[in-house]
Amino acid sequence: MMNAADLVSEALAGSVRALAKLITMVENEMPGAVEALQQLYPRTGQAYVVGITGPPGSGKSTLTDKITKELRKKKFTVGIVAVDPTSPFTGGALLGDRLRMQDIASDEGVFVRSMATRGMLGGLSKATADTIKILDACGKDFILIETVGVGQDEVDIVRTADTTLLISVPGLGDEIQALKAGIMEIGDIFVVNKADREGADRLAMELNLMLGLNQAAGPWKPPVLKTIATMGEGISDLSEKIFEHRKFLKEGNGLLSKRNLRAREEIINLIEEEISKYIHKMLKYDITFDEVIEQVVARKKDPYSYARKVTEPFAKYYQIYKMDKARS
Ligand SMILES: Nc1nc2c(ncn2[C@@H]2O[C@H](COP(=O)(O)OP(=O)(O)OP(=O)(O)O)[C@@H](O)[C@H]2O)c(=O)[nH]1
Ligand SMILES: [Mg+2]
Numbered sequence: 001m002m003n004a005a006d007l008v009s010e011a012l013a014g015s016v017r018a019l020a021k022l023i024t025m026v027e028n029e030m031p032g033a034v035e036a037l038q039q040l041y042p043r044t045g046q047a048y049v050v051g052i053t054g055p056p057g058s059g060k061s062t063l064t065d066k067i068t069k070e071l072r073k074k075k076f077t078v079g080i081v082a083v084d085p086t087s088p089f090t091g092g093a094l095l096g097d098r099l100r101m102q103d104i105a106s107d108e109g110v111f112v113r114s115m116a117t118r119g120m121l122g123g124l125s126k127a128t129a130d131t132i133k134i135l136d137a138c139g140k141d142f143i144l145i146e147t148v149g150v151g152q153d154e155v156d157i158v159r160t161a162d163t164t165l166l167i168s169v170p171g172l173g174d175e176i177q178a179l180k181a182g183i184m185e186i187g188d189i190f191v192v193n194k195a196d197r198e199g200a201d202r203l204a205m206e207l208n209l210m211l212g213l214n215q216a217a218g219p220w221k222p223p224v225l226k227t228i229a230t231m232g233e234g235i236s237d238l239s240e241k242i243f244e245h246r247k248f249l250k251e252g253n254g255l256l257s258k259r260n261l262r263a264r265e266e267i268i269n270l271i272e273e274e275i276s277k278y279i280h281k282m283l284k285y286d287i288t289f290d291e292v293i294e295q296v297v298a299r300k301k302d303p304y305s306y307a308r309k310v311t312e313p314f315a316k317y318y319q320i321y322k323m324d325k326a327r328s
Pocket of ligand 1: 055
């Protein structure tokens with residue numbers, strides 16, 4: 001097997017195979033993954049990340065394909081990450097994606113990667129974020145992430161995007177209700193796809209109305225656009241809006257503050273992960289731990305005091321209690 005440093009230099013030199021292997025390495029948390037990310041990190045931060053999220057079958061892949069073509073016209077290179085967290089056996093869905101993305105997949109300025117939860121050790125959002133970093137370091141100008149907008153995992157994934165497209169389609173029934181459930185806030189651009197279907201105008205109007213009522217709205221007013229992805233209709237307007245939002249973020253403080261927030265969360269997550277790894281190892285090698293468990297079950301010890309005791313050295317080292325006291 002190739003070592004991380006070689007893979008990194010080959011991927012940076014433009015090898016698609018090395019790039020794909022690096023992603024697999026990071027996705028599966030294989031040995032060398034962290035070293036690879038460490039090496040790549042200084043080269044990241046250049047790519048612009050667009051999240052494309054919406055209900056199953058709303059046309060995300062078709063839109064991704066069409067947006068990619070617009071970006072290619074402008075000579076931008078594109079990385080695509082299609083996340084499919086819903087099904088553990090993604091054969092069908094991914095095959096569908098591949099078919100829909102056939103001609104862009106043979107374009108060497110485009111790299112397409114599908115990701116599924118299957119076999120994933122860490123969180124899906126972490127794997128996606130790391131994949132974005134690899135594509136970014138390897139020079140992709142734009143990175144598009146397609147994800148089904150359903151659960152927390154997807155919301156987390158989309159939060160790594162600079163611009164998020166929220167896709168909805170007419171005729172699903174309670175579209176607006178579905179959007180209200182916490183996901184509305186993450187949309188920078190609202191897309192009513194399948195506008196060839198009945199009810200598109202009404203849905204767009206309802207979305208506009210809801211967005212207008214949003215009290216927490218900032219200086220960016222999320223536009224509502226209608227598209228027919230299959231026909232390529234509305235795609236150039238949509239691309240323009242993406243560029244407009246990018247300009248808005250870059251000119252204001254938006255991009256920096258988004259990225260600051262993201263870095264803060266990432267650092268905290270990594271620290272938590274490291275500490276938790278140590279604790280698991282420590283307990284694994286602690287021959288008295290089984291005894292402690294028995295005592296807890298027999299109610300001779302309580303689990304709270306034990307947890308406190310185990311973490312005491314850490315708290316002491318960082319003088320946590322003292323700081324707590326000083327603040328109160
Ligand atoms: N009528 C119509 N059909 C569309 C439009 N956009 C996409 N479709 C069709 O809708 C179906 C689903 O499109 P996809 O692009 O695979 O949708 P998706 O959101 O990526 O689907 P999943 O990844 O499976 O959640 C396909 O049969 C598309 O051809 C549109 O604007 N109008
Ligand atoms: Mg899809």
